[in-house]
Amino acid sequence: MAIKAVIFDLGGVIFTLGEQGYRREVARRLGLGDALPAAYEEALPALQRGELAEDDLWERLSGRRVPLDAFDDAWEAHFRVNPEMLALAAELRDRGLKTAILSNTQASHVAIMRRMGVLAPFDPVLMSCEVGCRKPEPAIFRLALERLGLPAEQVAFVDDVPEFVAAARSLGIHGIRHTGDVAATRAALLALVGE
Template identity: 30%
Template sequence: MSNRKYSAIVFDLGQVLIPFDYKIFIDAANKHQQGLGENFVKKYNENYSVHRDFERGKISEKDFIAQMLDWLEHKITEDEFVRYWSGIFSLNKDVISLLPKLKKHYKLYLLSNTNSIHQKYGYQHYEFLKLFDKLFLSHEVGFVKPEEGIYRAVENYSKLSSEEHIFIDDIAEYVEAAKQLGWDGIQFTGYDNLITELNARDILFL
């Protein structure tokens, strides 16, 4: 039995609720020129600060896309880039099925390192997002995990103590950062493990 009182369950988005696979993007780019996708990803990873600044909302969509098209050697159009780059998502239906059950007992928040392109073209149409009381998206908040500011944005909105929040994320570093602020946290490794962790804390999802 857990002695801790949970009031807010905070979910990460990517790889928890919506798995993504950049190989889909690579394969699409390679149809325009062999190796184009792999070369792009290499440049992207070598200049990861661009990705992070776009997630923080510090780079405009226009400037970001222009940089991406440069790295793609202008072999694909802007529309093609947006479509390919946002077509990498699928649904984790097992985890999503927990949301309406959890919502009966707790506040639900979404906390994601993401960007405006993926939001608009990749996932904003998913109905399950309406189950959350609020979405905290890095490009709107101005911070990225594991920076303190993004977690505090949730607390500032929820008006709950740090200890009443629990965070579910696939990246251990981001879970640990939440714990350092007084939250509880679960590293997501799969549906079955998540159920085990929720049960261990007496979190209700019926």
């Protein structure tokens, strides 16, 4: 059965993955040296589920309140749009497929991407911090299927993280690992479209 929709991850797929550079910059600005402490990694699931406010986390780590947009420029410097992947998504829409976004992220990053307009052509857009669950939790994949109105076998999921691709596959979704080779990802998707 041919797929009718493709769900894309953001960091490492639609955007270059600049997580480490971003974290270094945030740590420096918070006065924490060149790396965020282990407490950041421990808090990340709650932050990405929207259970923890960013300004509370920054205060917990640095001892001071930080404006929510304090690191916007650092994020924009380290996460760049991949125009080839946006073109691939547009090509799929031209072929009649739905395209969606599913990302583990936090509120300030969502605000930046919405301002950029990158998310506008995708529907639905599921951001972990807005829906209260995150990859690889099955609930977020089920929510994506529900919002698409499609069964798992008619949907493909593109992500750069093997664990997340495996989680999608475990639910019957066609998982494709994006390794940075847009041509390979395009070929894998078109094979599922039936072309």
